[in-house]
Amino acid sequence: MGKSEAESILSGDRRALARLLTQVENGSHEGRRTLDELFPHTGKAHLIGVTGAPGTGKSTLVNQVALQYRSPAAANPKRVAIVAVDPSSPFTGGAVLGDRVRMRDLAGDPGVFIRSMASRGSLGGLAQTTAAVVQVFDAAGYDVILIETVGAGQTEVDIARLAHTTLVVESPGLGDEIQAIKAGILEIADILVINKADLPGAEKTEHALRGMLGLAHPVEKVFHHHGQAMILPESKPADTSQWVPPILRTISTDGTGVEELMTAIEQHAQHLRQSGEWGRRERARLEAELEALLTETLVRKFRTSVPDVRYDEMVDRLVQRTLSPWEAVKALLNGGA
């Protein structure tokens, strides 16, 4: 008897790994069984999310970080997986292009595995599929998993929540109006990177980010005293248990600032471990995964139990306004109406 798929993956078989990733993306039962077998081997990797708008040079930066982890100069080179997720419209074609550019630097290194995720057609949602793909790499012994997403919407935030450490990448020249839209994503940033820092406007971008960071992670605290707002001085004793996201400048095309970025990533990992936050993020992540799977399973089981014709009849009655949405739910659950 040969090895099981899980055993092949644990022993470093890249073909078996690629095969499982495809199964997982397609939501196949076989893939699910292998995932179950691999699960006890997960929980070791450092998951690093990298998000930012198109044009910030994010993919090149991810390449640079991967190269640093692989550097022969590193005391302890790490195995690196890159998961590139592009939830935008298929016509932008960003994910595929990113892969090609990467090939030149990282191709042929057996310690690196790059996977692009299609934006459409994945079952159970992109965040859920990404979680499963990350689990596969974790079990397969990749020490660092770089999860790259484009944009600042809810999907990106959900995917970033998978990570232990989240990098938000900006570049100079983004208008002030646009900065505002990104306030939400700043809340998830552990490290802020201004890439393309050689372009004019890096100073202005850093200033804008500092302002927004002050709102998301206030250093001063505002107290209300007899209805008057009192702002405490910035010189209050530092709260050492709190991580203040550093703002770093990089030029990913020539590697400037990438070493400092590596140091910040390492410091953040240490902070997570020392503060107990690593375990809390891990638990929250697994709980979210359980909830998503549970929801998907409950809905699928229920929908299988209701004939399509009955479901369509309910929608007809909603359109005719002879039944309200709540009444339709009750009727479907209780078999009445």
Next chain:
Amino acid sequence: MGKSEAESILSGDRRALARLLTQVENGSHEGRRTLDELFPHTGKAHLIGVTGAPGTGKSTLVNQVALQYRSPAAANPKRVAIVAVDPSSPFTGGAVLGDRVRMRDLAGDPGVFIRSMASRGSLGGLAQTTAAVVQVFDAAGYDVILIETVGAGQTEVDIARLAHTTLVVESPGLGDEIQAIKAGILEIADILVINKADLPGAEKTEHALRGMLGLAHPVEKVFHHHGQAMILPESKPADTSQWVPPILRTISTDGTGVEELMTAIEQHAQHLRQSGEWGRRERARLEAELEALLTETLVRKFRTSVPDVRYDEMVDRLVQRTLSPWEAVKALLNGGA
């Protein structure tokens, strides 16, 4: 015996309306019952979604559109509700500010009702709560419901899907890089508005939008013939059943272009009715609402049936890697493990 809440709302009682909106936002059972009673009276309003980045002057434009509907010069003034949804971080405070600015123009008009939706704390998701709020206004006899959202993420797209007609508002001066991120939202645009058209760069923004619109709604069609892509000429006969989103310029602060916008909105409504698309959108919307309510109900019922201690035990076992997420779901559903 007095009137029921539903009867009060149907007879135009604004206090009862405000009370129900609060109940609906809080997900109360009482609100749900009143919603059920009101549901047969819905399906008449024209739902208009308005979305765009902060700083595009979207709120002022919504005010102008509302004022046009209320104009004494209009042959048939309409009752207008404005639902302002801000899914971004609470610290931007956009929704509240928007309300105050509006008060000056529209306050005191009994044919207008303005409601801001808080971003957090709403049960069952913001898109679902917005759907319920829109239903309330529809039943209460508001002919036009303007649903205003900020940004271009999944939440905004979900909310825009509620509408019959979706306006996407841009303003000059947005960088090209940012345009790319918005490609997704263009796919949902029925009408594109370049507001603040007196600012420099309006021409460039229109050009960029035309380019992106060409990708999202191609006029030319590409055919594959023996593996060769063939591009048909633009002069092919127009497909009259297809709506090509117009690009309009407005200056919402002085009302320039707002009349043309009103005409485009009216033309879109006519197009929807004549093509049968109005009914299809209505059906898709009600089906999505049914699915969301069904999912919420199934998950809530299930979670009530499982003791918290058992659920926590499952999460513990995930953290310890002694059970996989799928095994945990199976164990919870079957009472095993």
